[in-house]
Amino acid sequence: MQRLPKRLVEGTALAVTPTVLYETPGGTYTTISALTVTNTSAAVATVTVFLVIQGAAPGAGNAVLWKRALAPGESRVVGEAIGQTLHTGGTIQAEASVAASITLVASGYETVA
Secondary structure (H helix, E strand, O other): OEEEEEEEEEEEEOOOOOEEEEEOOOOEEEEEEEEEEEEOOOOOEEEEEEEEOOOOOOOHHHEEEEEEEEOOOOEEEOOOOOOOEEOOOOEEEEEEOOOOOEEEEEEEEEEEO
16 A cells, blocks of 8 residues: 555635535545635635535535634634545535635545555
8 A cells, every 4th residue: 555645635715615625536545634724804704624425415414614613814723624534536525604715725645555
């Protein structure tokens, strides 16, 4: 097996509906080592982060951060995501209450079987 460090999500601005930001490639599983959300706007906005298995839809059952309010300029490490594993087809998805108000950055390891 080969375990490679990788930036999973490159500071992507979130939409108001759940959007796939990262998908685990075939024959691989991914372990999240860091995931941070930042409010880059001038107003309070909420953020929800989902870790979704292949074939499932984002929802309360796979949320690791649910409608968390962030003040302008505030960042939060999403500790609930750290150490979580995604198998082939699993995704990191997220949404914000205001489009382009919150960015998400994630890093981790892809392990190729």
